[in-house]
Amino acid sequence: MLHIDEIQNGIVIDHIKAGTAIGLMGLLGIKQHTGASVALIQNARSNKAASGRKDIIKVEGEYSWLNLDVLAYLDPNITVTIIQDGKPVKKEKPQPPRRLVNIVRCHNPRCISSIEEECEQIFEMSSNGKYRCIYCEQELTVKPE
């Protein structure tokens, strides 16, 4: 079995749907932080996941730059555990944020955000729990890969 050392201080993002963690790297901001110490475990065994597999991301050291808001939107099963001195001190499921800012693009070609320079891509949660573009109100249906 694949073995990766436990981290001493940092964060573990667990129960990621198997095969999707690589796609998450950019959204979390990991791709932009090339100096960060990161482990990505793909298709680890899982007793909880229906597929029997999951992905895990571990970040050693400072992690405040991680864009964790995106996690609950992407996958409600994901858990986040904070590690200090080798021990888990806080474990939680991220709550879906009220708004997503510059995480995903609106794909409506009739939306002002499709042509306007420097236009922030903003989605807000609507009354039925779906995210809608604040400009055109189109529902966000496609999750980034």
Added chain:
Amino acid sequence: MRHLIDPLDFSKQEINALLDLADSICADPAAYQEVANQKKLATLFYEPSTRTRLSFEAAMLNLGGHVLGFPSDNVSSAAKGESVADTIRTVSCYADIAAMRHPKEGAPLRASRYSRIPVINAGDGGHQHPTQTMTDLMTIRGRKGRLENLTIGLCGDLKFGRTVHSLIKTMARYEGIRFILISPSELRVPDYIVKDVLEAGGIPYREVLSLEEAMPELDILYMTRVQRERFFNEEDYIRLKDSYILTGKQMSLAKPDMAVLHPLPRVNEIALDVDDDPRAAYFQQVQNGVYVRMALIMTLLGLKDPKAEKEAN
């Protein structure tokens, strides 16, 4: 600072106050002819318009104010690629209030985030048209004496019809409203209206294909044009453009006090013989549009109602 971007930006009480003011202006327009002295309205129209632009300009002129602006994007710096955000920052230096029409959805909202003056959405793509809705409400209230307990049929292009979306959103807040949505399946009301407004609010509605079937139930029939400019594919437009044509024969199926509204322009969806029917309210809507926009300009600029002041004295 207040803007009017979405029809729900105004509460029911604020809408009632706006309509009361519009009625007051309608009853005595001369009393309001100097209310907006020295004020300037900018009409920023990136898309052609007859009624909305001219009625905004007439409204400001009727109030004693001035107007400036552009009637299409090719005579403004938009043709050079200027953003909406930069345009409104510039216009904020010239005018006291702006009305914006834009083919892209959400453009007036984008403008309002960068503006130092009130922005009015004068229609954004197929999205919303709140000042048309205020006009519709004034007409409905004038004809029926109420905004509650009405069966409203909306017919034609319910997908791209921004006036339809704004009207449903607004009327859904009143008691006892029932909608009958009459359209070809390709032009159904968009998902965000069905899910977030009708279903979320428990508003009774029915989607039907036949106008004749719905006619006897209606208190209001809101006809719309199938809009060529919203289609990416000309073939689809040609196939759907004549889906519904209201004629005198169909009017014979309707209640004697029903009112027919249309945001105009029409092409052929209302036959000319309906114009003489007393239930045709669409040209009255046009007149009401000026009064409502006068009331809106006064409200957003915080201008005092001279008649209310006189009555108080």
